[in-house]
Amino acid sequence: xxxxxxxxRAWLLQRFTAIYLAVYLVTVLTVxxxxxxxxxxxxxxxxxxxxxxxxxxxxxxxxxLHAWVGVRDVLIDYVHAVWLRLLFMAITALLLLGSLLWIxxxxxxAATGSSx
Amino acid sequence: xxxxxxxxxxxxxxxxxxxDYELADEKIEPGMMLLDALLLxxxxxxxxxxxxxxxxxVCGSDGMNINGRNGLACxxxxxxxxxPIQVRPLPGLPVIRDLIVDMDQFYxxxxxxxxYLINDExxxxxxxxxxPEQREQLDGLYECILCACCSTSCPSFxxxxxxxxxxxxxxxxxxxxxxxxxxxxEERLNSLEGPFRxxxxxxxMNCVEVCPKGLNPTRAIxxxxxxxxxxxx
Numbered sequence: 001x002x003x004x005x006x007x008x009r010a011w012l013l014q015r016f017t018a019i020y021l022a023v024y025l026v027t028v029l030t031v032x033x034x035x036x037x038x039x040x041x042x043x044x045x046x047x048x049x050x051x052x053x054x055x056x057x058x059x060x061x062x063x064x065l066h067a068w069v070g071v072r073d074v075l076i077d078y079v080h081a082v083w084l085r086l087l088f089m090a091i092t093a094l095l096l097l098g099s100l101l102w103i104x105x106x107x108x109x110a111a112t113g114s115s116x
Numbered sequence: 117x118x119x120x121x122x123x124x125x126x127x128x129x130x131x132x133x134x135x136d137y138e139l140a141d142e143k144i145e146p147g148m149m150l151l152d153a154l155l156l157x158x159x160x161x162x163x164x165x166x167x168x169x170x171x172x173x174v175c176g177s178d179g180m181n182i183n184g185r186n187g188l189a190c191x192x193x194x195x196x197x198x199x200p201i202q203v204r205p206l207p208g209l210p211v212i213r214d215l216i217v218d219m220d221q222f223y224x225x226x227x228x229x230x231x232y233l234i235n236d237e238x239x240x241x242x243x244x245x246x247x248p249e250q251r252e253q254l255d256g257l258y259e260c261i262l263c264a265c266c267s268t269s270c271p272s273f274x275x276x277x278x279x280x281x282x283x284x285x286x287x288x289x290x291x292x293x294x295x296x297x298x299x300x301x302e303e304r305l306n307s308l309e310g311p312f313r314x315x316x317x318x319x320x321m322n323c324v325e326v327c328p329k330g331l332n333p334t335r336a337i338x339x340x341x342x343x344x345x346x347x348x349x
Contacts, residue, residue: 003310008344011315073318076311077275 014069017062024059048110060103064096117144118200119157121164124211132211136200137161144194150201151178151189166215173328176263179206180215186265186326206268208277221277222264222284228313229285231292234300250296257291257336259329260284266323266333272316280316281308283323283333289314290336293343305344314340 032038038046046052071092079085117139124132137157144153151168158164166189169175173191181204182192194201209217235244267273267282281289289308292298308314314337323333 004348006311007309007315008341008348010311011341012345077272077316 010069010072013065017066017069020062021059021066024055024062044110044113047107048113050111053107053111057104057107060100060107064100068092068096117141117153117194119153120200120202121157121214122204123164123214125163125213126211134202146195148194149190150182150192150194150197150203153194153201154189154203165213174261176261179263179265179268179328181205181207186269188263188265188328191328206264208268208274209264217264217268219264222262222267222282225267225277225281225285226262226288228281228307229289229292230300230304230307231285231288233292233295233298234303235297236299244297246296253294253296254291256331257287257294260287260291260331261329263328265326265328266331269322269326271320271322272318276312276316279312281313283317283337286314286317286340287331287333287336290340293340301343302347305340305347308340308344 047056072089075085075088075092079088119137119139120134121137122132123129123135137160139153139156143156151171154164154166155168158166166178166180168178168190170177171190173188176188178189179186180189182189183197183202186206189203203215205211205215205217209219209221212218262284264284266287267284270283272280273282289304293301293304298304317334317337319334319337321334324331324335327333
């Protein structure tokens with residue numbers, strides 16, 4: 001990885017994802033709070049729509065990238081043994097990737113309307 | 117007036133300890149600074165060690181941790197301090213003795229920032245002139261006295277003093293990036309790339325909080341990042 005990718009680009013990535021996370025969260029929470037109470041079926045068809053499906057998938061991706069830069073920062077600050085830091089980073093990466101796949105699967109199930 | 121001072125002589129003491137001192141009230145004069153009191157205490161106990169020079173906030177020698185906050189003893193009023201006044205060495209640097217710390221790591225990072233004008237153009241007949249506006253860009257940057265109060269209050273500098281430049285050195289980085297006469301912008305920005313030298317700053321702003329000269333290293337760091345973004349576009 002280039003030094004720019006670890007420095008400036010990681011920092012920018014964290015800033016831009018933060019903006020998307022804030023906009024998405026405020027919008028979705030406002031819509032949910034102002035609308036009628038949702039049943040499970042409403043909820044599912046709402047998330048299954050193409051608009052919500054794509055923005056939520058992007059939200060999940062932004063959240064995980066944001067978390068990756070943040071956790072990596074904490075590890076660089078506090079874990080100084082290189083092998084230990086690499087181990088923690090690998091565990092974090094696996095957890096985040098697993099979470100992403102899990103969220104995408106849930107979204108795909110909602111979109112196709114099939115049961116879990 | 118009561119004091120509790122950090123004492124450590126590596127040749128004699130197994131570990132550092134806090135020692136209580138008392139200064140008779142009649143010795144305290146209105147408007148007295150902490151350094152004046154420390155000098156009186158040193159007259160009582162000459163083994164007490166600390167650095168000081170100009171005694172008026174210009175040389176930056178007497179940076180110390182006063183009641184938990186970094187500052188210069190010579191411009192800290194006794195009347196504004198809660199008793200017992202606890203004085204410790206600047207945090208995060210190795211202690212040589214009592215309130216004296218080893219500043220090597222701090223100066224090493226200052227060196228890394230290349231705190232001098234780089235300009236390979238042939239020397240002009242007169243000085244390299246600046247417009248008043250160009251000169252204004254350096255206000256709030258050139259006033260730094262390198263007392264290390266900011267860098268030693270920065271958690272990022274505590275954890276990575278060998279890799280992170282710290283607020284003082286980064287303020288100097290920006291001081292030369294902002295200088296219209298300096299030509300090494302590319303070289304300077306390249307050297308700051310990567311996860312450590314600049315990007316360990318998490319905008320904690322302890323540096324701004326403690327700077328005895330009222331400077332703002334966080335803003336300088338922000339300007340460096342801004343310039344990096346502009347360059348990469």
